[in-house]
Amino acid sequence: MSIQVTSICKTYNTQKALNQVSFSADKGQVIGFLGPNGAGKSTLMKILTGFIKPDSGTVFVDEINVLQNPTAAQKTIGYLPEHNPLYSDMYVREYLQFQASVYQISELIDVTVKEQIEKCITKVGLTLEADKKINQLSKGYQQRVGLAAAILHNPKVLILDEPTTGLDPNQLLEIRTLIQTLGKEKTVLFSTHIMQEVEAVCDRVIIIKKGVVLIDKTLVELQKNHQQIIKVIFNGKVNASQFQQLELLVSSKDLGNNTWELTFENEEDMRPKLFDFAQEKNITILELSSENKTLESLFTELTSH
Ligand code: ADP
Numbered sequence: 001m002s003i004q005v006t007s008i009c010k011t012y013n014t015q016k017a018l019n020q021v022s023f024s025a026d027k028g029q030v031i032g033f034l035g036p037n038g039a040g041k042s043t044l045m046k047i048l049t050g051f052i053k054p055d056s057g058t059v060f061v062d063e064i065n066v067l068q069n070p071t072a073a074q075k076t077i078g079y080l081p082e083h084n085p086l087y088s089d090m091y092v093r094e095y096l097q098f099q100a101s102v103y104q105i106s107e108l109i110d111v112t113v114k115e116q117i118e119k120c121i122t123k124v125g126l127t128l129e130a131d132k133k134i135n136q137l138s139k140g141y142q143q144r145v146g147l148a149a150a151i152l153h154n155p156k157v158l159i160l161d162e163p164t165t166g167l168d169p170n171q172l173l174e175i176r177t178l179i180q181t182l183g184k185e186k187t188v189l190f191s192t193h194i195m196q197e198v199e200a201v202c203d204r205v206i207i208i209k210k211g212v213v214l215i216d217k218t219l220v221e222l223q224k225n226h227q228q229i230i231k232v233i234f235n236g237k238v239n240a241s242q243f244q245q246l247e248l249l250v251s252s253k254d255l256g257n258n259t260w261e262l263t264f265e266n267e268e269d270m271r272p273k274l275f276d277f278a279q280e281k282n283i284t285i286l287e288l289s290s291e292n293k294t295l296e297s298l299f300t301e302l303t304s305h
Helices: 041-048 070-074 092-102 113-123 139-151 169-183 195-201 219-224 240-245 271-280 295-303
Strands: 003-012 015-025 030-034 056-061 077-080 157-161 187-192 204-209 212-218 227-234 249-256 259-265 285-292
Touching (some): 003 041, 015 041, 015 056, 030 195, 041 056, 041 157, 077 139, 092 113, 092 139, 113 139, 139 157, 169 187, 169 195, 187 195, 195 295, 212 219
Antiparallel strands (some): 003 015, 003 056, 249 259
8 A cells, every 4th residue: 555544634723624534546547636615635635645634544655654653655756745845046947956965865765966957858848948947947847847846756656736737738738647647657646626626637536625535436436426416398287296206317397388407327327217107107308408517516516516
């Protein structure tokens, strides 16, 4: 198991930031850690990376007990904190050399430090920017510098706290692609409050609200659990009770003028079944439209007040 978090609780003064949080992650998964602001995402990431201690619970990363042995665990973790703290007056390559010396990465890699820095620069797409000052770079490229610093010691697990916040749409796509690429070799846990991001990048999503895990599912499972909503207009009157014979029906809503909104479990496309139903009842369907409830709406439903 790459990450194993069990029953983590954390309270700041009187405020409970995490309440019995448990989850685990296999090697090579990209996990989206999703929740509204204040849900407890950063707190959990700081605990996972050994920067703060929980009140109770256990955390293992790459089979190392983070609470008992944070330094050993940090050797296997790459961490990009929220707001990506960088020394903006430094040149990109100079900054990475500085990070490499501070963290003594020569002990952790099987190539020279110089080679490793060039490898990371290439991996995150900074080759043309490597001799520029960090403050001359766009926000997207600054994020790449943060990511390069996070992977310098060749960690097995990457923890990225809101890596795409504040990026423009192009930069966002580039950083997402980069996260996916890194996810091919590493376990990646990244936090976001954007559902589309999770859909685009992750194998799995953990949704957290007010310090409690609400959902921990693969994206495939989550998409399967979506509902199909069909809006249908008949040419005559239908009673709600008649819909009861339709399999997988969750609810029916009368919108007036023989128009209905029917919600189904999304195990199969229900439109053909609805045509059969209309034929059997000898009524005509004048109009029919179908939509799947998006993950975005599921997220809003779960996390809104
Ligand atoms: P998220 O990353 O999901 O936005 P955080 O983990 O930053 O959430 O915060 C969770 C809750 O804990 C919030 O209500 C926040 O105000 C509170 N909190 C976070 N850090 C501290 C701190 N150092 N002292 C007091 N309260 C904090």
